[in-house]
Amino acid sequence: MWERFALDNERDIRSSAPKEPSARARLVTERLRQEDARQSERASRRIFRRSPPRPAQPEGWRTGPAWREMDGRAARRRRLWAVLGIPLAVAVVVVAMKPSLLPGDPFGSAPDAPAEALPLPVETAAPTAPPSSDGSGTPTLDRPFAGSPAERWADGAAGIVLPKATPVGSLTKEQVDTALDNTKTLLVGANLDPAALRGERPAAAISVLDPRLPGMVHDVNQWLRAPDRKHDPLALFSRFDPDEVRLVGKVVKTRGRITFKEGEDASVAIHADYTFVYPVTPADGNSTEVTRTIVRRVLDIGFSDPRKFQVTPGKVQIRRYSEDIGNSACDVYDGFLHPYFDSTGPSGAPPTGPTVDPYDRSRGVSSSAEGTCGTLSRT
Structure with a gap:
C-alpha cells in the first residue's frame, strides 16, 4: 500500500x-x-x-x-x-x-493439527516399540484405516523411499541405482499392483528377477500355477480371490525401509523390510463390513557385477525372503489371502500360535514357531 x-x-x-x-x-x-x-x-x-x-x-x-x-x-x-x-x-x-x-485461514496460519493426525516421517531405522494403540475408530468404506496405526502411513508406492545410490565395490553409482530401482519395482509389483492383488500374474515383479538364478523364475511360475503348502506364492506376492473379497478404495498403506551395503562376490546387498495394510470388504457388494489384512515382507536382494559373474545385467536376485501375514485363514494354501470377517466367522484351521501385533515392526519376522498361525491383537 x-x-x-x-x-x-x-x-x-x-x-x-x-x-x-x-x-x-x-x-x-x-x-x-x-x-x-x-x-x-x-x-x-x-x-x-x-x-x-x-x-x-x-x-x-x-x-x-x-x-x-x-x-x-x-x-x-x-x-x-x-x-x-x-x-x-x-x-x-x-x-x-x-x-x-483475518477471518478464515488465508495464509495457512491455523493452529497446527494434532500430532496423531499428521503423516509419519519416513522410517530410517528399526522401531524400538510397537505403535501406540488407537481404538477410537472402526473401519468403514469411507475410512477403511480408521482405528489403525496405518492411517498415518504413506500411500502405496510413495511409502517405498529409496536411499541415495553410491558406488559399492566394483559397481558404479549407476549400477547401484539400477539395483535399487528394480528392488522397488519388485516390491510394488508383488504387493501393490492392482492386477496382482486381484490374483493375476505379477508380471512386473517377475520381470526384474534374474532368470539365471537357479530355479527362481521357474519356481515362481510353478507356485502360481499349482500352489500348495510347500509352493505358496504368498511367500512373495499378496493376492486376493476376486470372487471372495475386493479392496476398499485404491489405497494400500505402506511403511518400511531399504538399506544397502557391499555384499559378497562383487555385489551390492539390498535389505528391504516393509509392511502393507490392505482394507477389504466382501465381494458380493451388499456388505458394508470392512476388515484389514496386514502383510510384512523382508527381502534380501543381490545385484552382482556382470563383468565378473554370469548374471543377467540389470536384473536382481532374491537371496532370502520371509513374511508375516496377519488376518488370513490358517492352513489354507490355494495361493490367496483369506481375510476374516465378523459376519462370516472364521475359515480354515483355528490359530495355534501366540498373540502378536501385526503392526509391531520392532520385532523380528516369523519369531513364533515355524508353521504356526498366531492370534492377532488388532487388525
Missing part, C-alpha cells in the same frame, strides 16, 4: 507540474489575440452596428486546464490518498504481525 501511495503521488506531481505551451499553441493564441484586436477596432468605427461581445473564454481554454486548477485537483487527490493510505498501511502492518485477525 505504501508503494502504491508513493507511485500515485509521483504521478500526480508530474501531471500537475507547470508545462510551457508549445510553439504551435503560442502561435494560435497570438493569432486569436490579433483577430480580437481587429474586431474591436472595426467595432469602434461602426457606431451604427455594434457586434455582440465575444463571450469570455476560460483561462487557457486552448492550452489545457489552468495550472492553478490542476494543482488544486492534485492536492485534493493527495489529501484523499493520505486519508485512505495511512489507515490501510497500518492495517497491513497489524495483519502481518498477527494474521489470525
Whole structure:
C-alpha cells in the first residue's frame, strides 16, 4: 500500500507540474489575440452596428486546464490518498504481525493439527516399540484405516523411499541405482499392483528377477500355477480371490525401509523390510463390513557385477525372503489371502500360535514357531 501511495503521488506531481505551451499553441493564441484586436477596432468605427461581445473564454481554454486548477485537483487527490493510505498501511502492518485477525485461514496460519493426525516421517531405522494403540475408530468404506496405526502411513508406492545410490565395490553409482530401482519395482509389483492383488500374474515383479538364478523364475511360475503348502506364492506376492473379497478404495498403506551395503562376490546387498495394510470388504457388494489384512515382507536382494559373474545385467536376485501375514485363514494354501470377517466367522484351521501385533515392526519376522498361525491383537 505504501508503494502504491508513493507511485500515485509521483504521478500526480508530474501531471500537475507547470508545462510551457508549445510553439504551435503560442502561435494560435497570438493569432486569436490579433483577430480580437481587429474586431474591436472595426467595432469602434461602426457606431451604427455594434457586434455582440465575444463571450469570455476560460483561462487557457486552448492550452489545457489552468495550472492553478490542476494543482488544486492534485492536492485534493493527495489529501484523499493520505486519508485512505495511512489507515490501510497500518492495517497491513497489524495483519502481518498477527494474521489470525483475518477471518478464515488465508495464509495457512491455523493452529497446527494434532500430532496423531499428521503423516509419519519416513522410517530410517528399526522401531524400538510397537505403535501406540488407537481404538477410537472402526473401519468403514469411507475410512477403511480408521482405528489403525496405518492411517498415518504413506500411500502405496510413495511409502517405498529409496536411499541415495553410491558406488559399492566394483559397481558404479549407476549400477547401484539400477539395483535399487528394480528392488522397488519388485516390491510394488508383488504387493501393490492392482492386477496382482486381484490374483493375476505379477508380471512386473517377475520381470526384474534374474532368470539365471537357479530355479527362481521357474519356481515362481510353478507356485502360481499349482500352489500348495510347500509352493505358496504368498511367500512373495499378496493376492486376493476376486470372487471372495475386493479392496476398499485404491489405497494400500505402506511403511518400511531399504538399506544397502557391499555384499559378497562383487555385489551390492539390498535389505528391504516393509509392511502393507490392505482394507477389504466382501465381494458380493451388499456388505458394508470392512476388515484389514496386514502383510510384512523382508527381502534380501543381490545385484552382482556382470563383468565378473554370469548374471543377467540389470536384473536382481532374491537371496532370502520371509513374511508375516496377519488376518488370513490358517492352513489354507490355494495361493490367496483369506481375510476374516465378523459376519462370516472364521475359515480354515483355528490359530495355534501366540498373540502378536501385526503392526509391531520392532520385532523380528516369523519369531513364533515355524508353521504356526498366531492370534492377532488388532487388525
